[in-house]
Amino acid sequence: MPEVKNRQAVTGAQAIANAMRQINPDVVAAYPITPQTPVVEYFAQYVADGAVDTEMIPVESEHSAMSAVVGAAAAGARAMTATAANGLALMHEIVYIAASSRLPIVMPVANRALSGPINIHCDHSDAMAERDSGWIQLWAENAQEAYDLTLIAVRLGEHEDVRLPVMVNFDGFIISHGVEVVDFLDDEVVKKFVGEPKVKYPLLDVNNPVTYGPLDLYDYYFEHKRQQIEAMKHVKRVFKEIAEEFEKISGRKYDILDKYKVDDAEYIMIALGSTAGTVKYTVDLLREQGHKVGLVKPWIFRPFPKKELQELLNGRKAVIVLDRSASFGAEAPVYEAVKSALYEVSDRPKLGSYVYGLGGRDIKVDHIKQAFEEAFSGNINTDEERYLGLRE
Amino acid sequence: MADLKGWKELAIGGVIDKPSTAKEYQTGTWRVIRPVYKPENCINCMFCWLYCPDQAVEIEVVDGKPKMKGFNYYYCKGCGLCANVCPKSNDKLPEEKRAIVMKPETEFQD
Numbered sequence A: 001m002p003e004v005k006n007r008q009a010v011t012g013a014q015a016i017a018n019a020m021r022q023i024n025p026d027v028v029a030a031y032p033i034t035p036q037t038p039v040v041e042y043f044a045q046y047v048a049d050g051a052v053d054t055e056m057i058p059v060e061s062e063h064s065a066m067s068a069v070v071g072a073a074a075a076g077a078r079a080m081t082a083t084a085a086n087g088l089a090l091m092h093e094i095v096y097i098a099a100s101s102r103l104p105i106v107m108p109v110a111n112r113a114l115s116g117p118i119n120i121h122c123d124h125s126d127a128m129a130e131r132d133s134g135w136i137q138l139w140a141e142n143a144q145e146a147y148d149l150t151l152i153a154v155r156l157g158e159h160e161d162v163r164l165p166v167m168v169n170f171d172g173f174i175i176s177h178g179v180e181v182v183d184f185l186d187d188e189v190v191k192k193f194v195g196e197p198k199v200k201y202p203l204l205d206v207n208n209p210v211t212y213g214p215l216d217l218y219d220y221y222f223e224h225k226r227q228q229i230e231a232m233k234h235v236k237r238v239f240k241e242i243a244e245e246f247e248k249i250s251g252r253k254y255d256i257l258d259k260y261k262v263d264d265a266e267y268i269m270i271a272l273g274s275t276a277g278t279v280k281y282t283v284d285l286l287r288e289q290g291h292k293v294g295l296v297k298p299w300i301f302r303p304f305p306k307k308e309l310q311e312l313l314n315g316r317k318a319v320i321v322l323d324r325s326a327s328f329g330a331e332a333p334v335y336e337a338v339k340s341a342l343y344e345v346s347d348r349p350k351l352g353s354y355v356y357g358l359g360g361r362d363i364k365v366d367h368i369k370q371a372f373e374e375a376f377s378g379n380i381n382t383d384e385e386r387y388l389g390l391r392e
Numbered sequence B: 001m002a003d004l005k006g007w008k009e010l011a012i013g014g015v016i017d018k019p020s021t022a023k024e025y026q027t028g029t030w031r032v033i034r035p036v037y038k039p040e041n042c043i044n045c046m047f048c049w050l051y052c053p054d055q056a057v058e059i060e061v062v063d064g065k066p067k068m069k070g071f072n073y074y075y076c077k078g079c080g081l082c083a084n085v086c087p088k089s090n091d092k093l094p095e096e097k098r099a100i101v102m103k104p105e106t107e108f109q110d
């Protein structure tokens, strides 16, 4: 394992801002929104201090932030922004255009509940509202992962077989404002890892003029959507390749799924983001009592790790899916996708859907235990959505 | 759409990777009404040529003066702007006196 030189206690926001400093993107356009604000604030300081060469564009709204990075990326720049919640919702139109135009923009999202009623705390409704926008979605459990995945995202999006924008999700406040120990890589190591921007069809290449965003009617639009579907199919392979390279420089291993004590597990919980840490702790407690339990945390949610989950979950006694967002009138997003994936396996586990933590409501060890215990006693129902930490 | 490229051959992202491809685009397929030119009523004022949004009005220069030749139906999308601006074509004039007469495309199909 490479020697650790730069170990610091920082917030997740600082960790991501430092990743951005080391990436040294050509353009950053951003608008501050809680709890993403410190990311942009720290980064603006780096710009003011001359620590980066970045052209920073302070825009008047997130719609403009995304528009500016779309323009920059089309020009051939390595472009980044960051946002949260309503900021992401305001970007929505251009979020879709960024993916459709195949621009490898990297955007950390400090996950926060969408209004209304207005709420600034963590849940996943913001990212889930964009899950069909064509962006790759990576999910971090802590500040270290937020830092690492931001670096990996640059390489992933720009890869010739991918060419898609990447959202790096990190739980608002819990990760963005919580202070943790993070091992940073050396600036030179990161510089070498991310390399020069890999551009395709840059507008500034005046010798090879191209047109971005032309009218694309019934004669071609469908083919362009099919290309996006294909690009998503390459993401998992490319992610694994880059993760392997990243492990060599960092000693930290990433994969499609983070699997915690799953080898002999009869009961497996699935959770995104920081809650996975609480689940790991609970898994340890329950294992001390002799329960065969484990956790799966998808590092990638889009593309959805269908095949990986099928292989892993087939034949287990029960699978409990935690969702930090609701889908009103339908099943919660992670649960819906997991359930759909398991339709095809030979030995389907029992399934339970638990929505938790909306608007930043705390999720505690007892809640996680409760969900596991309901599964142990066979008291779970595929068609019933339950709620952890909700007052009746 | 048989002569259009499949998804594996197209540039990604809707990018058009070479210039001046608009001239390949057959806007004529959009046309449901067709401008029909009656040279005997035309005064060669060039209004139609100036206003046509698809450059579908063909002209030639005779003795140093522009002369209307007719319509290029590969590009003419049938918007009717030419007939609208033509000083020799309006609703009050009987059809046989107009320089441009708009006719339903169905009259021309075999």
Ligand code: SF4
Binding pocket: B035, B051, B052, B053, B054, B055, B056, B057, B071, B075, B076, B077, B078, B079, B080, B081, B082, B083
């Ligand atoms: S109908 Fe429209 S497109 Fe056709 S020639 Fe007249 S102005 Fe041009």
Ligand code: SF4
Binding pocket: B041, B042, B043, B044, B045, B046, B047, B048, B049, B068, B082, B085, B086, B087, B088, B089, B099, B100
């Ligand atoms: S506008 Fe009418 S009169 Fe003028 S050139 Fe065209 S067809 Fe002839």
